[in-house]
Amino acid sequence: MTENTSTSSRRAFVLDTNILIHDPQAIFAFEEHDVVIPMTVLEELDRIKDSPKHRDIQREARFAIQLIDGVLNGASAEEYQSGVSLGAEMGSLSVVNDYDDSVKSAGNLKQDVPDNNIITAALYVQNERSEFETVLVTKDLNARLKAKCAGVKFVEDYKSDQLIEDADMMTPGYIKVEDEFLSSGFTHVDSRNNAVKKGTEITLLRSELPEELAEQLFLNCYLYNNRDTFRVLSITEEQVIVMQKPVAQLMNLEAFGVKPRCVKQAMAMESLLDPDISLVIISGGAGSGKTLLSMCSALSQSRLGENKLYDKIIVSRVAVEMSEPIGFLPGTEEEKMTPWLAAFTDTLEVLCDMDTTGHTEDKMSDSEATNTTMKYITEKANIQFKSINYMRGRNLTRTFAIFDEMQNGSAHQLKTLVTRIGEGSKCVVLGNVGQIDARYLTPKNCAITYATERFKPFDGSSSMILEGSVRSKLAAFAEENL
Numbered sequence: 001m002t003e004n005t006s007t008s009s010r011r012a013f014v015l016d017t018n019i020l021i022h023d024p025q026a027i028f029a030f031e032e033h034d035v036v037i038p039m040t041v042l043e044e045l046d047r048i049k050d051s052p053k054h055r056d057i058q059r060e061a062r063f064a065i066q067l068i069d070g071v072l073n074g075a076s077a078e079e080y081q082s083g084v085s086l087g088a089e090m091g092s093l094s095v096v097n098d099y100d101d102s103v104k105s106a107g108n109l110k111q112d113v114p115d116n117n118i119i120t121a122a123l124y125v126q127n128e129r130s131e132f133e134t135v136l137v138t139k140d141l142n143a144r145l146k147a148k149c150a151g152v153k154f155v156e157d158y159k160s161d162q163l164i165e166d167a168d169m170m171t172p173g174y175i176k177v178e179d180e181f182l183s184s185g186f187t188h189v190d191s192r193n194n195a196v197k198k199g200t201e202i203t204l205l206r207s208e209l210p211e212e213l214a215e216q217l218f219l220n221c222y223l224y225n226n227r228d229t230f231r232v233l234s235i236t237e238e239q240v241i242v243m244q245k246p247v248a249q250l251m252n253l254e255a256f257g258v259k260p261r262c263v264k265q266a267m268a269m270e271s272l273l274d275p276d277i278s279l280v281i282i283s284g285g286a287g288s289g290k291t292l293l294s295m296c297s298a299l300s301q302s303r304l305g306e307n308k309l310y311d312k313i314i315v316s317r318v319a320v321e322m323s324e325p326i327g328f329l330p331g332t333e334e335e336k337m338t339p340w341l342a343a344f345t346d347t348l349e350v351l352c353d354m355d356t357t358g359h360t361e362d363k364m365s366d367s368e369a370t371n372t373t374m375k376y377i378t379e380k381a382n383i384q385f386k387s388i389n390y391m392r393g394r395n396l397t398r399t400f401a402i403f404d405e406m407q408n409g410s411a412h413q414l415k416t417l418v419t420r421i422g423e424g425s426k427c428v429v430l431g432n433v434g435q436i437d438a439r440y441l442t443p444k445n446c447a448i449t450y451a452t453e454r455f456k457p458f459d460g461s462s463s464m465i466l467e468g469s470v471r472s473k474l475a476a477f478a479e480e481n482l
Contacts, residue, residue, distance in 0.1 A: 009132070009133050010032070010033060010034070010091075010131070010132055010133070011030075011033040011034070011132060011133045011134070011135055012033065012034045012035075012036055012125055012129055012132040012133070012134045012135070013030050013033055013034065013035050013036065013135050013137050014036045014037075014038065014096075014118070014121060014122040014125055014134065014135065014136045014137065015027070015035060015036070015037055015038075015041065015137050015138075016041065016115075016118055016136070016137065016138035016139070016140060016143060017040075017041045017044040017045060017048075017114070017118075018138060018139045018140055018439075018440050019137055019138065019139060019158050020041065020045060020060075020061075020064040021045075021048070021057050021060045021061060021064070022060075022139060022158060022161075022410050022412070022440055022441075023158065023160070023161060023410070023411065023412055024060050024061075024063040024064035024067060024412060025063075025067060025412075026064075026158065026160070027064075027067060027068065027071070027086065027093055028067075028086060028087075028090070029158075029160040030090075030091060030160075031089075031090060031091070032089060032090060032091055033091045034083060034091040034092045034093075034094065034132065035086065035091060035092070035093050035094075036093075036094050036095075036096055036121070036125050037068065037093070037094070037095050037096070038095075038096050038098045038117060038118045038121035038122075039095060039096065039097045039098050039099060039117075039121075040098050040099075040114050040117040040118055040121070041118065042065075042068075042095065044114060045061045045064055045065050046061075046065070048061040049061040049062045049065065055389060056389060059392065060412060068093070071084055071086060071093045072084055072093065072095070080094060080095045081094055081095065081096070081097075082094060096121045096124060096125060098117045098118065098120055098121040098124070099117075102124070103120060103121060103124040104120060106120055106121075106123040106124035106126075106127055107119060107120035107123045107124075107150055107151070108150075109146075109150060115140065115142075115143045115146065116146075118136070118138075118143070119136065119143065119146060119147045119150050119152060120150075122134060122136040122147060122152045123150060123151055123152060126151075126152060126153065133153075133154060134152070134153070134154065135154040135155070135156055136152050136154070136155045136156070137155075137156050137157070137158050138155070138157070138158075139157055139158055139439075139440035140440070144156075144157070158445075161410075161411045161445045161450060162444045162445045163444075163445075163449065163450060163453040163454065164444055164449065164453060165444070166444070170283070170433070170443070170449055170452055170453070170465065171218070171221075171452055171453060171456065171463060171465075172464070172465040173221055173222065173267070173452075173462065173463040173464040173465060174221060174222040174223070174224055174264065174267060174464070175213065175216055175217075175221065175222070175223050175224075176223075176224060176225065177213070177223045177224065177225050177230075178225060179225045179226055179227055181223065181225055181228075181230070182202070182244075189202060189203065189204060190202070190203040191203070191244075194243065197243055198245070198249070199231075199243040199244055199245040199249075200243070200244040200245075201233065201241060201242070201243055201244075202230070202241070202242050202243075202244050203239055203240075203241050204239065204240045204241075204242065205238065205239060205240075206235075206236070206237065206238055206239055206240050207238075209240065214240070217232055217235055217240060218232065218235070218456040218457065219232055219233070219234070219235060219456070219457065219458070219459045219461075220232060220233075220271065220277065220459070220461065220462040220463075221462075221463075222267050223242065224247070224263060224267070226247070227246065227247060228244055228245065228246055228247060229244070229245050229246075229247060229250055229263065229266075229267060230242040230243065230244050231243045231245075231267075231270075247263055247266070250263065250266035250267065250269075250270055251263065251266050253266055253269050253270060253273065255269060255272070255273060255293075255296040255297045255299070255300040256296040256297075256299040256300045256304075256305075256351060257296070257351070258292060258293070258296040258351075260289075260293070261289070262468075264464065264465075264466055264467065265289050265293060265466060267464060268280070268282055268289075268293055268464040268466060269293055269297060271462035271464065272293060272294060272297035272298075272426075272428065273297055273300070273301070274462075275301075275307075275309055275426075276460065277426070277460060277461065277462050278421065278425065278426055278427065278460040278461070279418065279421075279426070279427045279428075279429070279451075279455060279458070279460060279461040279462070280294075280426065280427070280428045280429070280461070280462050280463075280464075281428075281429045281448065281451045281452050281455065281461065281462070281463040281464070282294070282428070282429070282430050282431075282463075282464050282465075282466060283407070283430070283431050283432060283433060283448050283449075283452065283463075283464075283465050283466070284432060284464075284465055284466030284467065285432055285434055285466075285467070285468070285469060286432065286435070286469060286478070287469030288466035288467065288468060288469055289466055290404075290430045290432075290466060291343050291344060291347050291404065291430065292347050292350070294402050294428050294430060295344060295347045295348065295351065295402070296351060297400075298310070298313045298381075298400040298402065298428075299313070299351065299377065299381055301400060302380075302381035302382070302400065303380055303381055303382060304377065304380050304381045309398070309400075309424070310398050310399055310400040310424075310425070310426070311382060311398040311399065312381075312382040312383070312384055312398070312399050312400075313381055313382065313383045313384070313399070313400045313401075313402070314384050314386050314396065314399055314400070314401045314402070315344050315383065315384070315385050315386070315402045315404070316385070316386045316387065316388050316391065316401075316402070316403055316404070316417075317388070317403065317404035317405040317406075318388055318403075318404075318405045318406060318408040318409045318413070318438070318447075343404065344385075344402075344404070345374070348374050348377060348378070348383075349374060351377070352373055352374055352377060388403070388409075388413070388417065391416065391417055391420055392416055392420075394420045395420065395422045396420050396421055396422050396425050397422035397423055397424055397425055398424045398425060399421075399422075399425040399426075400425070400426050400428070401417075401420075401421060401425060401426070401427050401428065402428045402430065403417055403427070403428070403429050403430065404430045404431070405430070405431060406429050406430060406431040406446070406447040406448045406451070407431035407432055407433050407435060407436045407438075407441070407443075407446045407447070407448045407449075408431075408436060408437055408438040408441065408446070408447075409431075409438075409441075409446065409447035409448075410438075410441065410445075410446070410447060411445065411447060411450040413447060414429070414447035414450055414451055418451075429447070429448060429451050430448075431446070431447070431448030432448075433446060433448060433449060451463070
């Protein structure tokens with residue numbers, strides 16, 4: 001049962017345009033209940049799909065139209081209005097012509113305003129289908145206020161992609177335990193050294209763990225105290241297997257001359273450097289180290305590094321409120337994206353300025369070090385700056401892909417990006433839920449939150465929330481107090 005459904009009665013959900021842009025598959029999210037699309041919504045989708053000003057959401061509009069057509073294709077005009085089945089044990093999909101005089105008369109709102117037309121359509125359905133509980137679903141807060149004032153009894157936000165009730169409930173990726181964690185009553189403990197992972201595998205009986213702790217565990221999350229870290233490798237009904245490593249060992253990790261400054265950064269870096277982890281999700285405030293950790297880890301495993309696991313590094317981000325669509329900006333795709341990826345070019349400048357001698361096993365030779373410039377690193381590591389708009393259809397193999405600002409991406413955009421990742425590649429998703437600029441997205445449903453919660457059962461993923469700011473005292477104070 002989705003959160004937008006109710007067991008109390010049959011319901012009819014009238015969808016605003018922003019719902020289908022946010023989730024083009026939303027028509028299938030209401031299970032046994034009916035879905036109604038106002039004619040104005042179809043017109044707005046049609047306008048968006050061909051508008052250069054909406055290039056970032058054109059594909060979502062097209063996809064939504066295709067799905068609606070797939071259901072209604074072949075139906076008669078009467079069936080368009082009465083409803084066409086969405087599938088077995090599901091409701092129906094219908095279209096309401098909100099330009100019809102009989103529909104207009106349902107409300108007393110100014111015509112030719114799209115929001116008003118959609119609200120009027122909801123009032124019409126509410127009056128005509130009295131046996132249903134009619135619900136207008138919109139992500140527009142002002143539209144929800146207007147709808148209630150106009151007489152729509154039930155108005156909701158779209159909740160089917162909200163996996164948490166509150167932003168503070170987002171999984172941090174780590175749990176603090178007592179220093180006496182392993183010595184507090186565990187009578188059935190099995191351990192063995194793991195030379196590959198450079199740690200000790202410890203098998204615990206799940207029944208001996210505190211119940212609250214056992215319920216919070218998921219694959220690749222960390223338990224930690226002042227002495228040790230314990231990364232969860234396996235969870236069954238009977239056992240939990242963790243990889244124990246001293247905190248000092250993790251703090252000694254290094255990537256392209258960069259070392260972690262705190263244990264949480266160290267845990268994030270371990271995941272970024274682990275070839276068995278194909279998805280790393282890092283969220284945190286400004287200056288928490290997300291970008292630096294990701295880029296230095298990428299470089300250390302690129303053609304510049306000793307391992308040479310990845311043939312290229314792709315860097316991209318969700319660009320919100322662009323003054324001009326990227327297609328109309330001058331230059332190549334990379335030149336167009338450069339202003340939007342300044343955080344990464346700034347990071348590269350920092351790495352270029354570092355002394356590369358005597359730091360890591362993957363350090364450059366003395367002759368190469370003289371050419372340690374952004375151009376040299378970019379070419380040698382094959383760093384490519386790409387637009388998210390052009391990522392669809394690609395197959396990224398042996399690639400370290402970094403997608404930044406994903407707090408401004410939707411669940412649908414996340415799926416589009418992560419499904420591009422092929423064999424031998426790593427995907428890094430970065431974001432800060434405190435800096436959401438995209439309309440209709442919140443900390444509860446943005447891509448960074450969605451990824452963190454959805455991928456918990458996947459053994460090839462790791463998520464981490466970095467706290468505090470290591471950029472400067474000023475940045476730390478601003479992040480906490482502004």
